[in-house]
């Protein structure tokens with residue numbers, strides 16, 4: 001299935017079954033993306049807000 005990264009607009013193929021809520025890494029920019037909907041042949045993704053760990 002096709003997916004497009006909302007950050008860098010890179011289009012890539014997602015292999016296998018994809019479920020809503022699943023996290024996928026963009027193969028181009030490496031950002032974490034959450035599956036928000038799955039159409040017949042297209043996966044819609046949104047950026048996951050990464051909680052930054054500032055350490056101590």
Ligand SMILES: [Zn+2]
Nearest residue numbers: 005008026029
């Ligand atoms: Zn990307």
